[in-house]
Amino acid sequence: MTEENKKLSELLSAMYTNYSTLRSQFFDFMSTSPKERGSISPSRKRKSESLETVGFTDKTYERTDSFSNRVESPSSEDSCKRLREDPKPRSMKVYVKTDPSDSSLVVKDGFQWRKYGQKVTRDNPSPRAYFRCSFAPSCPVKKKVQRSAEDRSVLVATYEGEHNHGHPSQNEVAHGSCRNGSVPCSVSINSSGPTITLDLTKQGLASRDMESPEFQRLLVEQMASSLTKDPNFTAALVTAISGRILQHPPA
């Protein structure tokens, strides 16, 4: 499951890179005067910092409705600006559907975590738990777990940093986590601009073979459909393509 998650993350990262490249080209286009549109300024720097979000659900494979198939598109100006300004908060969010009566704040992801603090924050009545990776003493990864303010049956785990060691136990991931009920149900990309969330529980995929060609195909289809549902993306695409066509009229 972790491997699959990694694959999906890579897939999405690649896709998002393409997406942000296209966006950047679009904004570069728009920021130049019509006369200058023939040449794109090479001095513009692009930054495609991605904040990935991967969702999980419990073994009942319930839809996490508040998080499924969600496409958030802030004003394109905003996201464009932030894409260029943001430093590099390398973090990842994971949504885990749990029983609301379960107050353990434990997210099974296969790694060993040591809790080092808990706080009640202002924006959310539920306490936030702080964890450190205890598998390797030097591992800088931290994790914050807090119930979603919107849906108290959903745990939101925020990972910071990257593990500087291998996975403690692939078997644990492959079987333990699943047994304990953490099955991916949605995947989303967020780069402080648009958030694209893919619901993997559709077509009942979460409970089936995630490596099957059918799954891969449906995943790509769903990603593509999420992208094309984003009006900013389609607008950027249309403009970029039409710009190219006008730039190179048929002979």
Next chain:
DNA sequence: CGCCTTTGACCGGCGC
């Protein structure tokens, strides 16, 4: 005994 959670204290950044 080692590792874990709990929990109040402490610290540093930030806004006023």
Next chain:
DNA sequence: GCGCCGGTCAAAGGCG
């Protein structure tokens, strides 16, 4: 400078 707030520390106690 002060208070608020999020994040971290560390002592105490539990558990296998």
